[in-house]
Amino acid sequence: MLVVEELTKRFGANTAVDAVSFTVDQPMMIGIIGRSGAGKSTFLRMMNRLTEASSGMLAFEGRDVLGLSGRARRAWQSDCAMIFQQFNLVPRMDVVSNVLHGTLGRRSTLATLFNLFPREDIHRAIDILDRLGIAEHGPKRAEALSGGQQQRVAIARALMQDPKIILADEPIASLDPMNAQTVMEALRRIHEEDGRMVIANLHTLDTARRYCDRVIGMRDGRIVFDGTPEQLTTGVARDIYGAGADFSEEATSTEIRDHAARTHTASMAAPA
Numbered sequence: 001m002l003v004v005e006e007l008t009k010r011f012g013a014n015t016a017v018d019a020v021s022f023t024v025d026q027p028m029m030i031g032i033i034g035r036s037g038a039g040k041s042t043f044l045r046m047m048n049r050l051t052e053a054s055s056g057m058l059a060f061e062g063r064d065v066l067g068l069s070g071r072a073r074r075a076w077q078s079d080c081a082m083i084f085q086q087f088n089l090v091p092r093m094d095v096v097s098n099v100l101h102g103t104l105g106r107r108s109t110l111a112t113l114f115n116l117f118p119r120e121d122i123h124r125a126i127d128i129l130d131r132l133g134i135a136e137h138g139p140k141r142a143e144a145l146s147g148g149q150q151q152r153v154a155i156a157r158a159l160m161q162d163p164k165i166i167l168a169d170e171p172i173a174s175l176d177p178m179n180a181q182t183v184m185e186a187l188r189r190i191h192e193e194d195g196r197m198v199i200a201n202l203h204t205l206d207t208a209r210r211y212c213d214r215v216i217g218m219r220d221g222r223i224v225f226d227g228t229p230e231q232l233t234t235g236v237a238r239d240i241y242g243a244g245a246d247f248s249e250e251a252t253s254t255e256i257r258d259h260a261a262r263t264h265t266a267s268m269a270a271p272a
């Protein structure tokens with residue numbers, strides 16, 4: 001259903017994504033890992049057509065995505081909704097209105113300006129918030145919510161577009177361990193219950209292993225690993241991160257691991 005062939009992005013002399021190829025034949029949850037600068041964000045942005053590819057091919061359900069323009073390109077951007085590390089909500093606007101802005105592509109500017117949303121859209125927004133466990137926060141300003149709750153609002157906004165794919169660019173990088181877990185569980189449920197494909201850039205190995213069906217490792221713009229979580233051994237991870245024999249998985253800076261390590265150290269240090 002998704003075919004990526006030799007997809008490349010150059011910024012001047014720098015090749016950010018270098019002839020990336022892979023195929024996905026059924027909806028699954030895919031984690032992309034790699035050190036900072038490996039090309040993960042650029043790849044997702046090319047998929048969503050936020051960044052134009054320099055060369056290569058990307059097709060979804062037989063449609064040549066890179067050739068789409070105008071209305072067809074916008075329709076594709078609805079089909080593959082993107083969520084970001086920093087949530088990108090309107091902080092002073094209430095949660096339900098933020099979610100309703102997921103229908104923006106379908107509405108006239110004037111209707112949007114005056115928050116004139118059809119009743120069925122409002123009901124759907126509340127249902128989606130309910131599904132994500134945050135319906136009671138609907139009337140609050142987005143800025144009054146915790147980071148994890150805000151990210152779930154962003155996911156709800158993405159779901160308003162009824163996307164086939166959710167692209168998540170470091171969705172939990174700003175969150176504490178508890179909130180990170182809630183957000184990853186929400187993404188996993190959306191994949192399992194709705195059959196949507198989820199592709200998430202992740203900083204952390206353990207998150208990729210725990211939630212994803214398939215993990216793609218990128219290094220210097222290239223895919224250097226493509227396999228199951230079980231195949232992602234410490235040795236493979238060392239290659240992906242370009243680290244030496246002293247590589248430790250904690251070095252991938254997982255907040256969950258950092259937190260666990262800190263708690264462990266603290267409890268070890270605590271007097272009996």
Ligand SMILES: Nc1ncnc2c1ncn2[C@@H]1O[C@H](COP(=O)(O)OP(=O)(O)OP(=O)(O)O)[C@@H](O)[C@H]1O
Pocket residue numbers: 011014015016034035036037038039040041042043
């Ligand atoms: N708009 C841009 N103009 C020039 N260079 C860019 C641009 N966007 C990204 N790059 C470069 O492309 C390379 C890949 O960056 P990218 O953000 O895709 O990596 P990443 O793996 O997502 O890293 P991070 O986790 O830090 O976001 C880097 O060398 C970066 O400096």
